[in-house]
Amino acid sequence: MEKLMILSILTLIAIFGSTGYFMLSKTKKSQKFMRAFLRLNLLIFIPVIVFGVITLVPQMASAAENAPQGGNGLGFLAAGLSTGLASIGAGLAVSQVGAAAIGAISEDETILGKTMIYLGLAEGIAIYGLIISIMILGRL
Incomplete structure (x- = not known):
């Protein structure tokens, strides 16, 4: 199969x-x-x-x-949703910030460092979701 x-x-x-x-x-x-x-x-x-x-x-x-009848199903669902939704949010944020950063860098090359900071902040959204899911899985 x-x-x-x-x-x-x-x-x-x-x-x-x-x-x-x-x-x-x-x-x-x-x-x-x-x-x-x-x-x-x-x-x-x-x-x-x-x-x-x-x-x-x-x-x-x-x-x-035949599955065990524990009450962990909602916990696993919550962990998956927190990681997945945070990753979707990070993807949307990085796409918007990245497009704006490329436009800004094309006009002034000296602001490259600032735009990388903003990209890192947008990428941090996914890390927050991952940390929350690890905390949820730690309680199961």
């Missing part, structure tokens, strides 16, 4: 890679070929995923019945 899921993920990567390649070459022939190739890949990918989900659901249900 794992091999089937790996095959479907590789098919998805092939879909996106080939679609990107054919989108960059802007000829009519490549666009027609891209559409046909995308249909073929989706016709392969979707049944593989559906088959994988159908065969994995009973395995997951039996694994859930």
